[in-house]
Amino acid sequence: xxxxxxxxxxxxxxxxxxxxxxxIRAKISHMEEGFAxxxxxxxxxxxxxxxxxxxxxxxxxxSFWENTAQGLKPAxxxxxxxxxxxxxxxxxxxxxxxxxxxxxxxxLGATIYFTLVTMALCLAVGYPIAYFLAMQVQAFKWxxxxxxLCMVPFWTSYLIRAVAWLPMLGxxxxxxxxxxxxxxxxxxxxxxxxxxxxxxxxxxxxYVVLGIGPMFFSxxxxxxxxxxxxxxxxxxxxxxxREIIGPMSLPGVAIGMIFIFVMxxxxxxxxxxxxxxxxxxxxxxxxxxxxxxxxxxxxxxxxMLMLAMVIGIIVILRVVDIRKEL
Amino acid sequence: MxxxxxxxxxxxxxSKISRRKFMGTAxxxxxxxxxxxxxxxxxxxxxxxxxxxxxxxINEIQSKASKDLGFSIRGQALGYGALFGKTLxxxxxxxxxxxxxxxxxxxxxxxxxxxxDTKRIKDWxxxxxxxxxxxxxxxxxxxxxxxxxxxxxVDASGNxxxxxxxxxxxxPGWHNADSLGYNPDDTGxxxxxxAELFSSDFKGRVALINVPQIGAMDAAxxxxxxxxxxxxxxxxxxxKEIDFLVDFLTKKKKEGHFRAFWETFxxxxxxxxxxxxxxxxxxxxxxTAVNAEGVPCIYASPKEGMRGWHGALxxxxxxxGKKLDQxxxxxxxxxxxxxxxxxxxxxxxxxxxxxxxxxxxxxxxxFWYEGKPAAKELPDPFGSPLIAKGAVRDGxxxxxxxxxxAVWNSIMSENDYLVxxxxxxxxx
Numbered sequence: 058x059x060x061x062x063x064x065x066x067x068x069x070x071x072x073x074x075x076x077x078x079x080x081i082r083a084k085i086s087h088m089e090e091g092f093a094x095x096x097x098x099x100x101x102x103x104x105x106x107x108x109x110x111x112x113x114x115x116x117x118x119x120s121f122w123e124n125t126a127q128g129l130k131p132a133x134x135x136x137x138x139x140x141x142x143x144x145x146x147x148x149x150x151x152x153x154x155x156x157x158x159x160x161x162x163x164x165l166g167a168t169i170y171f172t173l174v175t176m177a178l179c180l181a182v183g184y185p186i187a188y189f190l191a192m193q194v195q196a197f198k199w200x201x202x203x204x205x206l207c208m209v210p211f212w213t214s215y216l217i218r219a220v221a222w223l224p225m226l227g228x229x230x231x232x233x234x235x236x237x238x239x240x241x242x243x244x245x246x247x248x249x250x251x252x253x254x255x256x257x258x259x260x261x262x263x264y265v266v267l268g269i270g271p272m273f274f275s276x277x278x279x280x281x282x283x284x285x286x287x288x289x290x291x292x293x294x295x296x297x298x299r300e301i302i303g304p305m306s307l308p309g310v311a312i313g314m315i316f317i318f319v320m321x322x323x324x325x326x327x328x329x330x331x332x333x334x335x336x337x338x339x340x341x342x343x344x345x346x347x348x349x350x351x352x353x354x355x356x357x358x359x360x361m362l363m364l365a366m367v368i369g370i371i372v373i374l375r376v377v378d379i380r381k382e383l
Numbered sequence: 384m385x386x387x388x389x390x391x392x393x394x395x396x397x398s399k400i401s402r403r404k405f406m407g408t409a410x411x412x413x414x415x416x417x418x419x420x421x422x423x424x425x426x427x428x429x430x431x432x433x434x435x436x437x438x439x440x441i442n443e444i445q446s447k448a449s450k451d452l453g454f455s456i457r458g459q460a461l462g463y464g465a466l467f468g469k470t471l472x473x474x475x476x477x478x479x480x481x482x483x484x485x486x487x488x489x490x491x492x493x494x495x496x497x498x499x500d501t502k503r504i505k506d507w508x509x510x511x512x513x514x515x516x517x518x519x520x521x522x523x524x525x526x527x528x529x530x531x532x533x534x535x536x537v538d539a540s541g542n543x544x545x546x547x548x549x550x551x552x553x554x555p556g557w558h559n560a561d562s563l564g565y566n567p568d569d570t571g572x573x574x575x576x577x578a579e580l581f582s583s584d585f586k587g588r589v590a591l592i593n594v595p596q597i598g599a600m601d602a603a604x605x606x607x608x609x610x611x612x613x614x615x616x617x618x619x620x621x622x623k624e625i626d627f628l629v630d631f632l633t634k635k636k637k638e639g640h641f642r643a644f645w646e647t648f649x650x651x652x653x654x655x656x657x658x659x660x661x662x663x664x665x666x667x668x669x670x671t672a673v674n675a676e677g678v679p680c681i682y683a684s685p686k687e688g689m690r691g692w693h694g695a696l697x698x699x700x701x702x703x704g705k706k707l708d709q710x711x712x713x714x715x716x717x718x719x720x721x722x723x724x725x726x727x728x729x730x731x732x733x734x735x736x737x738x739x740x741x742x743x744x745x746x747x748x749x750f751w752y753e754g755k756p757a758a759k760e761l762p763d764p765f766g767s768p769l770i771a772k773g774a775v776r777d778g779x780x781x782x783x784x785x786x787x788x789a790v791w792n793s794i795m796s797e798n799d800y801l802v803x804x805x806x807x808x809x810x811x
Binding site: 128129160161163164167220223227228229247250251329330333334335336337341342344345346347348349350351352354 | 463464467468471472493495587590593594595596636641642643644645646650653657658659794798799802803805806807809810
C-alpha cells in the first residue's frame with residue numbers, strides 16, 4: 058500500500074503521471090484481498106440503505122398514494138403530480154391564470170433564483186478570500202490560522218448566525234442607530250431586515266464558508282513553481298490567472314458551488330428567521346403539507362425539489378469535469 | 384408549529400419549563416414545524432402509550448399519573464403536524480391521543496378513535512358546558528368553526544349525532560383563547576378590534592401567524608371587522624371567501640403592510656421585544672414573555688371576541704382489554720384536578736374547573752381563573768417563581784374570555800385549497 062501511495066504522489070501537482078504497470082498490479086492484488094474490503098464497506102452500505110435508499114424509495118411510493126378523509130390509502134394515483142404541475146385556467150386565454158405556472162413551480166423557480174443569486178455572490182466574495190489565503194499569505198501557519206478564522210462562525214449554531222443579524226440590521230439595530238445618530242435618516246429604515254436584501258445577505262454570510270474551503274484547497278494545491286515559470290516566460294498577472302490559476306482552481310469552485318447550491322435549495326429556516334416568512338421556498342411548501350399530514354403531496358414536492366437539485370448538480374459537473382481536473 | 388398550543392412561557396428565569404420551552408422553540412425555528420419530541424422516560428413493562436403536544440405531554444404529568452394509578456404511562460410529545468399524522472395513520476401506536484377538537488373533522492369519520500362511554504367518566508357531570516353546549520355560561524356567544532360541542536357527541540358506533548348522547552368522541556381537556564398583542568407605547572392607542580390588524584397607521588409594523596389554518600382565521604376576523612365581507616363561517620370558508628381573503632392579504636403584502644410572518648412562539652416574542660412589530664397575532668403566554676423582557680405589551684380583548692382552541696383525550700379504536708381500562712383510568716385521572724392545576728400554572732384552563740379549583744391554592748385560582756392581581760409571588764408548574772406579586776393576567780377572567788369566543792381553531796373542508804392559496808400569498 059505504501060508503495061502505491063508513494064507512486065501516486067510523486068508527480069507534479071496538477072495532472073498526475075500515468076502509474077506504471079507494477080503499481081497497477083500492486084493495486085489490483087490489494088483489491089483482491091476482498092474480505093477486508095467487504096467489511097470496510099458494509100457499515101457505510103447498511104447506513105446508506107437504511108437512512109438514504111429506503112426513505113427515498115418510500116418517498117417515491119408515498120407520492121403515488123391517495124390522501125383520503127380516512128387517512129393515507131395505498132394506490133397508484135397521479136393526482137398530486139397533476140396538482141403540482143397543472144393550474145386551472147392554464148390553457149384558457151380568458152382566465153387570469155392563462156399560462157401562469159402553478160404556485161409550486163413558481164415557488165421552486167423563486168428558490169432557484171435566490172440560490173443562483175446567492176451562489177454568484179458567494180463566488181464573488183469567497184473566491185478573493187480563498188485566493189488571498191492561498192496565494193498572498195506565505196506562511197502555512199498563517200494560512201491555517203486565517204482559514205480557521207473563516208470557520209469561526211461554524212462554532213455557533215446555524216440559528217444563532219441567522220438570528221444575530223437582528224441586532225445589526227433591525228429597526229433598533231446598530232446600522233439604524235448609526236444612521237439616526239448621524240442624522241442621515243429621521244426614522245429607522247426597514248428595508249435592511251425582513252427583506253430580500255437582508256435575506257440575501259444572511260444567506261451569503263451563512264454559506265460562503267462552504268465555498269471558501271474547497272476553493273482554498275484547490276488554489277493551495279497549485280504548484281508555485283508553475284507560476285514562477287509563467288512569470289519568467291513573461292506572462293502578465295492576468296494571463297497567469299486566465300491560463301493557470303483560473304482553470305486549476307475550477308474543481309474547487311465547482312465543489313464549493315455544489316455545496317452551496319444543495320444547501321440553499323433545501324433552505325427554509327433562513328426565510329423564516331431573516332425574511333420573516335415573507336417568501337415561500339420549496340422547503341417551506343414541503344413542511345406546510347407535512348404539517349397537515351398530506352404526505353403524498355409533500356412527497357411530490359420533495360421529489361421535484363430533488364429533481365431540480367440533481368439537474369443543477371449535473372449542469373455544474375458538465376461545466377467542470379471534477380474527476381479530470383482532480 | 385410545535386408551539387401552536389404549547390404557548391406556555393414564563394417570566395421565570397431558567398426553570399425547567401423555560402429550558403424546555405427554549406429547546407422547543409429553537410427546534411421549532413430550526414425545523415419550522417417538524418418533530419420536536421421529548422419522549423417520556425417512564426419505562427416499565429408494557430406501559431400504555433399516550434401522544435400529544437408539549438402542552439400536555441410533560442414528564443411530570445405522566446409520571447404523576449403513573450404513580451397515582453399504579454401502572455406505567457409512556458408519553459411521546461410531538462409537533463402539531465406529527466401528532467396529526469400519527470393520530471390519523473397509526474392508531475395502533477397509542478392508546479390515548481391528547482389531541483385537539485379542530486382535528487376531529489378528519490379523525491371522527493375515519494374512526495381512528497373509539498367512542499367514549501360517558502358512564503365510565505367519573506367526573507362527566509363536572510365537565511363544563513363550554514364543550515357540551517358551546518356556552519360556558521347561559522347567554523354566552525357560541526363561536527364559529529370547530530367548536531368542541533359540534534365535534535363532541537357521537538353514537539355507540541362513533542358516528543356524529545346532532546345533540547347530546549351517552550357517547551362522546553373524546554374527553555374535553557385543556558384550552559385557551561388567543562387574540563392580538565400590541566405595544567401600547569408604539570400604537571399610541573388601545574387596540575380593541577381585529578380591524579386594527581390592517582390599519583394603515585401600523586403599516587410595515589404588523590405580523591401575522593404563518594400557519595395557514597390559524598393565520599387565515601385571524602386575518603378573516605380583521606377583514607370582517609373592517610366590514611369588507613361577512614363570512615358564512617370563518618371556521619369553514621368557501622373557496623370564494625378564501626379567494627377574497629387571500630387577494631386582500633396579497634394586496635396588503637404588496638403594499639408592505641406586513642413586517643413578518645411568525646411560526647413559533649419564540650419568534651412572536653422576538654418580533655415584539657426587538658421593536659420590529661407593534662401589533663400582531665399572539666398567544667397570551669407570549670405576551671407574558673414579552674413583558675418579562677421589560678417591553679410593554681398588552682393582550683387585546685377585541686370586541687369581536689377571541690379565537691379559541693380546545694384539547695381533548697381520545698382513546699384509540701385499537702385499544703382493548705386491560706389497556707382500554709387503563710386508558711379510561713388515565714383519562715379520568717386528567718379530570719381529577721391535579722393535572723388541571725398543573726396546566727393552570729402554564730396559563731391553560733381545564734374542562735373540570737371545579738376540580739381544578741379544589742387542587743389550586745386560592746391565590747393561584749384568583750390569579751389564573753378570576754383575573755385578579757396576584758396576592759403574592761406565584762410559581763410555575765415546577766415550583767420556580769413565575770408571576771410577580773400584584774401582576775394581573777391580561778384578557779380578564781376565565782368567564783370573560785370564554786363567554787365570547789368568535790371562532791374556534793378549525794380545519795376547513797377546503798383546507799388543501801387554503802394551504803395552496805396561502806402559499807401563493809407568501810410567494811407573491
